[in-house]
Amino acid sequence: MEDRDWLILQVLYEQKNITKTAQALFISQPALTARLRNIEEEFGIKIVYRTSKGVHFTPQGEYLAKSSADMLFTLRKIKEHVTDMNSSVAGTLRLGASSYFTMYMLPKLLKGFKQEYPHVEFKLTTTWSRDIFNLVHNQDIHIGFVSSDYGWQSQRHLLFEEPICIASASEINLKNLPKLPRINYQTDSLIKAQIDKWWRENFSEPPSISMEVDKLSTCKEMVVNGLGYGIMPSMIVNNIENLHKIIITDKEGNPILRRTWMLYHEDLLEMNIVSAFVHFVKNMDFPKLFLS
Structure with a gap:
């Protein structure tokens, strides 16, 4: 089986639908059906059967589909190890970061690293800190940047810390805060719990x-325009x-x-690309990077 065959099984098991699977993988339905037929011939089994309500897996097909995540993980690790046998810093670095860090710091950080190591590519996942924590834990990504401490037990490095502040276009008295219009935004659960x-x-x-808005940046713009106050990390409004x-x-x-924080597994430092990136990040001045 090819790498793509394992991916087909994984996505098909998630979607339970030929059309949606073909769309997700950007292949035609006939091509997808042909690949499934080839897999069935290789193993001498029936993998799925189709009904009006979608795709159903046979017991053998379900076993293969559930094994696909392990196979894809193993194949990826093999490729990374072979690439890393070369002493140069090259390959694909898999990262995860919170939306806040991604918007305000990560682009400049990746640009600087890319200039120093032009043969490196990036695969980035942006989501909540709690999900980044799980991605690092499961080694779905090499390095994660999170804005909350979920009790990481392996390697972590504090990048910066910032006070949380009340920001408003006009001067306010804290005693009157419950009566004043507040602009809320979606944020990580631990940050929300602190506030x-x-x-x-x-x-x-x-x-x-x-107001209930989707992002911190949206909240900031509402506050700047005098539509209410917000409770937010101070760095985003320090220069206003x-x-x-x-x-x-x-x-x-x-x-x-x-x-x-920056989170990673210590054993991944054996990879040239991870070691170089961790070293690069540890030498960054993040408050200065934020303002640049």
Whole structure:
């Protein structure tokens, strides 16, 4: 079987539909059907049967489909190891990052690394920090950048930390905060829990949410235009003049911080491409990179 055959089985098992699988893999339905027939002939079994409600796997086909993830993982590791036997830094680096880090820092970081190592390519996944954590744990990616601490037990490096602040276009009194319009945005659950805990410690009534937006950057623009206040990491608004900021603190008066980490497995440092990237990242000045 070819690598693509294992991928076909994996996607077909997820989709349970020939048309959707063909579309996902950018191949025609006849070509997909032909590949399935070849796999069946190779193993001498029936893999799937089709009904009006979609594709159903035989027991043998289900076993092959469930084995496809392991096979694809093994094949990828073999290819990476063979590539790494060359002393040069080359190949594909698989990364995962939170949306915040991806938007404001990762493009400049990857550009700098690419200039130093032109034979490196990137495969990037952008999602929530909790999902990045799982991707690193399962070695679906080499390195992850997260904005929350989920208790990573292998190698991690603190990239930077920033206070969380209340930002508004006009000066506000904290006592009046529950009555003022607040702009909420989707964020990682641990960051949200930090902010919610601070609120409960300081107010006996819920906030007055005027807007629910999808991204932190959208929230910032709403705040800049005077449509309400937002509670957000301070770096995103530090360079905006005439914007009022109040750092929120815990009961002991310490600023509540959001920390951004780089996560990876130590054994992956044996790969030239991973070792070079980790070293490159550790030497970056991220607050300066953010403002550049």
